[in-house]
Amino acid sequence: MATQAVKTVTVRIEGRVQGVYYRAWAEQTARRLDLDGWVRNRRDGTVEAVFSGLPSQVDTMLRRCAGGPPDARVTNVVVTDEGGAPPSGFQVLPTH
Numbered sequence: 001m002a003t004q005a006v007k008t009v010t011v012r013i014e015g016r017v018q019g020v021y022y023r024a025w026a027e028q029t030a031r032r033l034d035l036d037g038w039v040r041n042r043r044d045g046t047v048e049a050v051f052s053g054l055p056s057q058v059d060t061m062l063r064r065c066a067g068g069p070p071d072a073r074v075t076n077v078v079v080t081d082e083g084g085a086p087p088s089g090f091q092v093l094p095t096h
Helices: 022-032 055-065
Strands: 007-016 036-041 047-053 073-082 090-092
Touching (some): 007 055, 022 036, 022 047, 022 090, 047 055, 055 073
Parallel strands (some): 036 090
Antiparallel strands (some): 007 047, 007 073
């Protein structure tokens, strides 16, 4: 059986996404989907993340990011880059 390719994307989530538990939600959701990567707040008020794993799981995460946690109001999820070396594990990084 052939192994599935890994998909890695960098995304920017826009809207009311800081101060609403978004990073913790993203970390928990990504771990449940068995994804590697990271998430962090950006000084411009957006959240940036890298998700890496099976393409179907990454696509599921991207769909879930459009909703986010209950208090978030996501207006846009933009894939800013696709590809690159997949990170190992999933973590919350400091604001950048």
